[in-house]
Amino acid sequence: MARDQLQVLNALDVAKTQWYHFTAIIIAGMGFFTDAYDLFCISLVTKLLGRIYYHVEGSPKPGTLPPNVAAAVNGVAFCGTLAGQLFFGWLGDKLGRKKVYGMTLMVMVLCSIASGLSFGHEPKAVMATLCFFRFWLGFGIGGDYPLSATIMSEYANKKTRGAFIAAVFAMQGFGIMAGGIFAIIISSAFEAKFPSPSYAEDALRSTIPQADLVWRIILMVGAIPAAMTYYSRSKMPETARYTALVAKNAKQAASDMSKVLQVEIEEEQGKVEENSRDKSKSFGLFSKEFMKRHGLHLLGTTSTWFLLDIAFYSQNLFQKDIFSAIGWIPPAQTMNAIEEVFKIARAQTLIALCSTVPGYWFTVAFIDVIGRFAIQLMGFFFMTVFMFALAIPYNHWTHKENRIGFVVMYSLTFFFANFGPNATTFVVPAEIFPARFRSTCHGISAASGKLGAMVGAFGFLYLAQSPDKTKTDKGYPPGIGVRNSLLALGVVNFLGILFTFLVPESKGKSLEEMSGENEENENSNSDTRTVPIV
Template sequence: MAKEQLQVLNALDIAKTQWYHFTAIVIAGMGFFTDAYDLFCISLVTKLLGRIYYTVEGKEKPGILPPNVAAAVNGVAFCGTLSGQLFFGWLGDKMGRKRVYGLTLILMVVCSIASGLSFGRDDPKAIIATLCFFRFWLGFGIGGDYPLSATIMSEYANKKTRGAFIAAVFAMQGFGILGGGIVAIIVSAAFDNKFKAPIYKLDNLKSTPPQADYVWRIILMFGALPAALTYYWRMKMPETARYTALVAKNAKQAATDMSRVLQVQIQAEEEKVERLTQEPSNSFGLFSREFARRHGLHLVGTTTTWFLLDIAFYSQNLFQKDIFSAIGWIPKPETMNAIYEVFKIARAQTLIALCSTVPGYWFTVFFIDKIGRFTIQLMGFFFMTVFMFALAIPYHHWTLDGNHIGFVVMYSLTFFFANFGPNATTFVVPAEIFPARLRSTCHGISAAAGKAGAIVGAFGFLYAAQDTKKPDEGYKPGIGVKNALIVLGVVNFLGMVFTFLVPESKGRSLEEISGENDDEKEVGMEPVHQAVYKTVPESTG
């Protein structure tokens, strides 16, 4: 039997879209802009790091990072992110969303700057080790932003457009990826303003000018700017009413905060808050049988789908430069200087982000509350599977001259359907389907599973894509990339299968979805393929 909703929560559920919604989207979204910029800008400069620190005098080809070093540089931030998601997700439920929100941002600002200032007395190993150290802690701060931003936005939003608001926060990740490419283009252009690709076959020290060392540092440090700009506004946001009322049990503060935000008079229902928070449906813990009965399959669904999605998504993003080089879209390193290579890589990744990544995110924003989370996620995984196999099976066809554009178009479509699909919905759903006192924790666990997938992608794809045989005279791509694409296709198919464990949450209040308003039935367990749409009567309190 459903219990009566608190007036302050009902006011949030039925509120019309107002200015504070857009303010919250921008404040939380700028964190995700920074997250994406910091996580993906490293892929723009990894080849540059190899040319600066691993070029050997007298060798014919420019230096490259050894596979183990490249894997560490690309993957260490994900290790930090995974840890941060678990820690800050748990802390957000213990101390409150707002109190922890500022800590993550400070950590991101400090470590972005420190990454660019990596030192080591001209010892490549020391510089790379220092870079990896600071990027781990940068990832730790980024990890906290995932559960906190998602939870704050879900608890601020109304039930009619909640999915769009949470997805809009996450969509800023697309602009962060795009921003990283644009910054890299501008910085590389500023240091190599001739825009020429001189051929240095023997004298590789000249092909890597001294200014190259400034390029990667500036690109990494720029990530501190958007995070620093939003710190003040994050600290001005009040704590969410759902945390204040249902977890902190402070009905008066929740009513006061939301009266100011919504600009309406809301009554403080102290007796009702006390009664609600003592109900059995609001007292079981994460490791209890009751949680396993109500939400165990849900947590399995959110963790597995996010894990599988991130294997594919981060493999594609971090190593698209290697794939484009393999098919010949980006020229060989020995045909251009180091700074110009950064420009070429950044231009390719910016084009992909502009044409497919960013539009995919905003398609989700526009359609998620119309066709539902389940449908978008299933559709996204399906098309990612189709396009991966379409790239992998006839892979050598795409490497022929004249077929590169077709490959890039197909590859772009995998990004589009990742973002108009599971990359967005795996972020949205965990912020909606779990109880308020466990919401941030469960989102952190789900997100951490995703980052475990990203680590598998960052380390696994690097080794899977290695050519097992030396190419013949002239350029002839090996079998490594083809095999890696086939594996990613299988991973996407498995993601489609596990999507059936995830409930549809469209159009319902957070308390109805999580069961905080219902003691007698198993919530959210109806067949998801029916995409059940339920609403509760709108109460005036």
């Protein structure tokens, strides 16, 4: 038997879409815009770093980062992100969403700037400094995941909650695209002012001294949107669900939401105190009771996010390798350093514009219509289909006349990642767990995703590059490493389909209904312990 819901929470659930909803989306979404820019801009400049710091004097070929250095530069931010998701997710449930929200932005601002100022007389010193600051940049980014999702879910009404949370996450697409556009602009500007010859003309002069500024500027610009968002975040009131259900301050919750919703809301402090005395709701995280009610749910959110990020981050971080393998980006020795940045950025921006960004907004449009489960299942299914369609006849796609077809199908995998599990794995953990564990459980789910991102980043690097670089003399056709990687990612996506069946559907339900927080006793929580799929 359900309890009467607190008036302040019911008011949020049934509120019509208002300006404060869009304000919250913009404030939280700008954090994700910055997150995506900071995480993915490194893939635009890794080849430039190789040219600048690892060129062998007198060699006719441009320098490249050693595989272990490339893996560290690309993957270290994920290590920091994983740690930040766990730490700030836990802290958000202890200190409140608002108090911790601003901390993450300041870390991001400082470390974005510091990454661009990486110093050292030797290449190893520069790379070590860069990796150090990108770890802490990732730490700040990690905190943004559970806090942004939790705040948006607790502000939203139940009718359009999925769309609002997905809209926050969709800003990631604009962040990826912004990184590419800015790299195009800065590389074009430097090429116009400091034109440099190609390797064919002069190998020793193809990487101009000014090229060292390009990657630093691209990394430091990520501090600007984070700094712009800080003031707005500091003015947001604490969410009513945290204030009432965790901090047990019904008066403050009613006061805050009365101002936001512009309606009179009863305090109901007595009802909050009565709920806090309910022994059936005093169980701890990972207790027997928690595992009974939410164990399968947590397994579902962690496993699907882990599998999704193996595929998603592999594709994003190493697009340049795939495009080079099929000839969409010319060989490095045919262009100078700035040209290479320009062409990599152009390719990644085109993919973001045509598939990544539309995919996110398709999710926003349909998530509260067809539900989280259907979108996630559909996304994993089509990602599996397209990965195998690219991998099995891979030699067919490497022929010049078939490259456009490869790019189109490759773009579709991004579309269905974003109109699919990349969005839903972010949305669902913010909806199905109790308020006092919501940020923590979202952080755990997100951290499992970043563990998958590291598997993808490090694993794909070696799987895609090793055969191409070390075994061509033994008869391997060019690109066999990329083919194996695509096959592996197809298997990963298929596993995502299976684990999706552990994830509950939360469409149209209140947060308290999903978490069981408005139930009289544990025996009436059967709906929360089951695994509804439609």
